[in-house]
Amino acid sequence: EAQVTQNPRYLITVTGKKLTVTCSQNMNHEYMSWYRQDPGLGLRQIYYSMNVEVTDKGDVPEGYKVSRKEKRNFPLILESPSPNQTSLYFCASRRQEYYEQYFGPGTRLTVT
Amino acid sequence: GQQVMQIPQYQHVQEGEDFTTYCNSSTTLSNIQWYKQRPGGHPVFLIQLVKSGEVKKQKRLTFQFGEAKKNSSLHITATQTTDVGTYFCAGGNSGNTPLVFGKGTRLSVIA
Numbered sequence: 016e017a018q019v020t021q022n023p024r025y026l027i028t029v030t031g032k033k034l035t036v037t038c039s040q041n042m043n044h045e046y047m048s049w050y051r052q053d054p055g056l057g058l059r060q061i062y063y064s065m066n067v068e069v070t071d072k073g074d075v076p077e078g079y080k081v082s083r084k085e086k087r088n089f090p091l092i093l094e095s096p097s098p099n100q101t102s103l104y105f106c107a108s109r110r111q112e113y114y115e116q117y118f119g120p121g122t123r124l125t126v127t
Numbered sequence: 128g129q130q131v132m133q134i135p136q137y138q139h140v141q142e143g144e145d146f147t148t149y150c151n152s153s154t155t156l157s158n159i160q161w162y163k164q165r166p167g168g169h170p171v172f173l174i175q176l177v178k179s180g181e182v183k184k185q186k187r188l189t190f191q192f193g194e195a196k197k198n199s200s201l202h203i204t205a206t207q208t209t210d211v212g213t214y215f216c217a218g219g220n221s222g223n224t225p226l227v228f229g230k231g232t233r234l235s236v237i238a
Contacts, residue, residue: 057133057229058170058228060225118170
Protein backbone atom coordinates (compact mmCIF):
# COMPACT_ATOMS: atom_id res chain seq x y z
CA GLU A 16 0.00 0.00 0.00
CA ALA A 17 1.35 3.42 -1.00
CA GLN A 18 1.77 5.49 2.13
CA VAL A 19 3.67 7.98 4.19
CA THR A 20 4.42 6.86 7.72
CA GLN A 21 5.45 8.95 10.70
CA ASN A 22 6.73 7.97 14.11
CA PRO A 23 5.92 8.55 16.82
CA ARG A 24 2.28 9.51 16.43
CA TYR A 25 2.17 11.15 19.85
CA LEU A 26 5.01 12.54 21.92
CA ILE A 27 5.16 14.46 25.17
CA THR A 28 8.58 15.77 26.06
CA VAL A 29 10.31 18.43 28.12
CA THR A 30 12.03 21.61 27.07
CA GLY A 31 15.53 21.08 25.75
CA LYS A 32 15.42 17.32 25.24
CA LYS A 33 16.44 16.52 21.69
CA LEU A 34 13.96 14.54 19.64
CA THR A 35 13.53 13.16 16.15
CA VAL A 36 10.31 12.51 14.29
CA THR A 37 10.78 10.02 11.49
CA CYS A 38 9.04 10.11 8.13
CA SER A 39 9.19 7.44 5.47
CA GLN A 40 7.44 7.01 2.11
CA ASN A 41 7.29 3.95 -0.13
CA MET A 42 6.27 5.69 -3.37
CA ASN A 43 9.76 6.64 -4.59
CA HIS A 44 8.80 10.31 -4.41
CA GLU A 45 11.54 12.85 -4.95
CA TYR A 46 9.90 15.70 -3.03
CA MET A 47 9.27 15.56 0.70
CA SER A 48 8.30 18.23 3.18
CA TRP A 49 7.35 18.91 6.77
CA TYR A 50 4.44 21.05 7.92
CA ARG A 51 3.15 22.14 11.26
CA GLN A 52 -0.51 22.77 11.85
CA ASP A 53 -1.72 25.13 14.54
CA PRO A 54 -5.27 26.33 15.25
CA GLY A 55 -6.12 29.38 13.17
CA LEU A 56 -2.82 29.26 11.31
CA GLY A 57 -3.42 26.40 8.92
CA LEU A 58 -0.53 24.41 7.47
CA ARG A 59 2.85 26.07 7.49
CA GLN A 60 5.85 24.54 5.79
CA ILE A 61 8.95 23.97 7.92
CA TYR A 62 11.43 22.42 5.51
CA TYR A 63 11.32 20.67 2.19
CA SER A 64 13.58 18.48 0.12
CA MET A 65 13.58 18.12 -3.64
CA ASN A 66 15.77 15.06 -3.61
CA VAL A 67 18.51 13.24 -1.70
CA GLU A 68 20.95 15.64 -0.05
CA VAL A 69 18.90 18.67 -1.19
CA THR A 70 16.96 20.50 1.51
CA ASP A 71 15.63 24.02 1.87
CA LYS A 72 13.83 26.17 4.40
CA GLY A 73 10.11 26.69 4.31
CA ASP A 74 8.17 29.42 6.06
CA VAL A 75 8.93 28.49 9.70
CA PRO A 76 12.32 26.70 9.89
CA GLU A 77 13.60 28.19 13.16
CA GLY A 78 14.30 25.53 15.78
CA TYR A 79 14.18 22.61 13.35
CA LYS A 80 16.66 20.59 11.33
CA VAL A 81 16.17 18.00 8.63
CA SER A 82 18.28 15.59 6.64
CA ARG A 83 17.70 13.61 3.45
CA LYS A 84 20.31 10.88 3.21
CA GLU A 85 17.95 8.41 1.58
CA LYS A 86 15.16 9.03 -0.86
CA ARG A 87 12.50 7.38 1.28
CA ASN A 88 13.30 9.03 4.63
CA PHE A 89 13.07 12.63 5.79
CA PRO A 90 13.45 12.96 9.58
CA LEU A 91 12.59 16.14 11.45
CA ILE A 92 14.97 16.99 14.28
CA LEU A 93 14.31 19.32 17.18
CA GLU A 94 17.68 19.87 18.86
CA SER A 95 16.29 21.81 21.83
CA PRO A 96 12.49 21.76 21.81
CA SER A 97 10.59 24.64 23.35
CA PRO A 98 6.90 24.93 24.32
CA ASN A 99 6.15 27.05 21.24
CA GLN A 100 6.94 23.97 19.15
CA THR A 101 3.94 22.19 20.60
CA SER A 102 1.96 21.42 17.48
CA LEU A 103 0.63 18.82 15.05
CA TYR A 104 3.27 17.87 12.51
CA PHE A 105 2.70 16.38 9.08
CA CYS A 106 5.17 14.90 6.67
CA ALA A 107 4.22 14.88 2.99
CA SER A 108 5.68 13.59 -0.25
CA ARG A 109 5.01 13.91 -3.97
CA ARG A 110 6.47 13.18 -7.35
CA GLN A 111 8.68 15.97 -8.64
CA GLU A 112 6.50 16.71 -11.64
CA TYR A 113 3.15 16.63 -9.84
CA TYR A 114 1.85 18.85 -7.08
CA GLU A 115 -0.47 16.27 -5.51
CA GLN A 116 0.91 15.66 -2.05
CA TYR A 117 0.45 12.59 0.10
CA PHE A 118 0.37 13.34 3.80
CA GLY A 119 1.40 11.14 6.68
CA PRO A 120 -0.98 10.53 9.62
CA GLY A 121 0.55 13.29 11.74
CA THR A 122 2.59 13.52 14.94
CA ARG A 123 1.12 15.38 17.87
CA LEU A 124 3.98 16.88 19.87
CA THR A 125 3.65 18.48 23.28
CA VAL A 126 6.65 20.24 24.81
CA THR A 127 6.30 21.11 28.49
CA GLY B 128 5.89 36.62 -0.10
CA GLN B 129 2.94 34.98 -1.69
CA GLN B 130 -0.21 34.76 0.41
CA VAL B 131 -3.31 32.66 -0.04
CA MET B 132 -6.42 33.87 1.75
CA GLN B 133 -9.34 31.57 2.33
CA ILE B 134 -12.84 32.46 3.50
CA PRO B 135 -14.89 31.81 5.46
CA GLN B 136 -12.93 30.40 8.37
CA TYR B 137 -15.95 28.47 9.63
CA GLN B 138 -19.26 27.46 8.11
CA HIS B 139 -22.16 25.71 9.79
CA VAL B 140 -24.89 24.38 7.52
CA GLN B 141 -27.96 22.24 7.81
CA GLU B 142 -27.68 18.94 6.02
CA GLY B 143 -28.92 19.44 2.48
CA GLU B 144 -27.80 23.06 2.21
CA ASP B 145 -25.07 24.14 -0.16
CA PHE B 146 -21.60 25.27 0.90
CA THR B 147 -18.91 27.34 -0.77
CA THR B 148 -15.38 28.24 0.25
CA TYR B 149 -13.26 30.82 -1.55
CA CYS B 150 -9.56 31.16 -2.05
CA ASN B 151 -7.65 34.26 -3.18
CA SER B 152 -3.97 34.54 -3.97
CA SER B 153 -1.88 37.69 -3.84
CA THR B 154 -0.09 36.53 -7.01
CA THR B 155 -0.96 34.66 -10.17
CA LEU B 156 -0.76 30.92 -9.70
CA SER B 157 0.28 28.15 -12.05
CA ASN B 158 -2.10 25.75 -10.35
CA ILE B 159 -4.30 25.37 -7.31
CA GLN B 160 -5.03 22.29 -5.27
CA TRP B 161 -7.77 21.45 -2.84
CA TYR B 162 -7.45 19.17 0.17
CA LYS B 163 -9.89 17.85 2.73
CA GLN B 164 -8.98 17.06 6.32
CA ARG B 165 -11.46 15.12 8.40
CA PRO B 166 -11.48 15.77 12.17
CA GLY B 167 -8.49 14.00 13.67
CA GLY B 168 -7.16 13.07 10.24
CA HIS B 169 -4.60 14.25 7.75
CA PRO B 170 -5.09 16.35 4.60
CA VAL B 171 -6.19 14.32 1.61
CA PHE B 172 -5.78 15.55 -1.94
CA LEU B 173 -9.05 16.26 -3.75
CA ILE B 174 -8.15 17.90 -7.04
CA GLN B 175 -5.78 20.14 -8.95
CA LEU B 176 -6.77 22.92 -11.36
CA VAL B 177 -4.26 24.34 -13.83
CA LYS B 178 -6.13 26.14 -16.60
CA SER B 179 -7.58 29.63 -16.51
CA GLY B 180 -11.35 29.42 -16.00
CA GLU B 181 -11.22 25.68 -15.40
CA VAL B 182 -14.21 23.97 -13.80
CA LYS B 183 -14.10 20.40 -12.52
CA LYS B 184 -16.73 18.33 -10.81
CA GLN B 185 -16.54 15.40 -8.46
CA LYS B 186 -20.06 14.20 -7.70
CA ARG B 187 -21.51 16.97 -5.50
CA LEU B 188 -18.27 19.00 -5.44
CA THR B 189 -17.55 21.70 -8.04
CA PHE B 190 -14.14 23.34 -8.26
CA GLN B 191 -13.41 26.53 -10.18
CA PHE B 192 -10.20 28.34 -11.08
CA GLY B 193 -10.56 32.01 -11.90
CA GLU B 194 -9.80 33.52 -15.27
CA ALA B 195 -6.87 35.45 -13.84
CA LYS B 196 -5.61 32.33 -12.00
CA LYS B 197 -5.63 34.20 -8.71
CA ASN B 198 -8.78 32.82 -7.15
CA SER B 199 -10.62 29.57 -6.79
CA SER B 200 -13.72 28.17 -5.17
CA LEU B 201 -15.08 24.86 -3.96
CA HIS B 202 -18.85 24.42 -3.94
CA ILE B 203 -20.62 21.47 -2.35
CA THR B 204 -24.23 20.87 -3.34
CA ALA B 205 -26.63 19.39 -0.82
CA THR B 206 -24.15 18.80 1.98
CA GLN B 207 -24.08 15.52 3.87
CA THR B 208 -22.65 14.68 7.27
CA THR B 209 -19.77 12.94 5.49
CA ASP B 210 -18.68 16.34 4.14
CA VAL B 211 -17.66 17.49 7.64
CA GLY B 212 -14.03 18.58 7.83
CA THR B 213 -11.66 21.36 6.94
CA TYR B 214 -11.12 22.25 3.30
CA PHE B 215 -7.80 23.75 2.30
CA CYS B 216 -6.73 25.35 -0.92
CA ALA B 217 -3.05 25.42 -1.82
CA GLY B 218 -1.52 27.62 -4.48
CA GLY B 219 1.35 26.39 -6.58
CA ASN B 220 3.81 28.13 -8.85
CA SER B 221 5.96 26.75 -11.61
CA GLY B 222 9.07 24.77 -10.85
CA ASN B 223 9.77 23.39 -7.42
CA THR B 224 8.52 26.28 -5.34
CA PRO B 225 6.56 25.06 -2.32
CA LEU B 226 2.79 25.12 -2.15
CA VAL B 227 1.25 27.92 -0.12
CA PHE B 228 -1.77 26.77 1.86
CA GLY B 229 -4.79 28.81 2.80
CA LYS B 230 -5.83 28.60 6.46
CA GLY B 231 -8.78 26.42 5.61
CA THR B 232 -12.54 26.50 6.02
CA ARG B 233 -13.99 24.26 8.69
CA LEU B 234 -17.35 22.88 7.64
CA SER B 235 -19.88 21.59 10.17
CA VAL B 236 -23.02 19.87 8.94
CA ILE B 237 -26.00 19.67 11.25
CA ALA B 238 -28.20 16.66 10.61
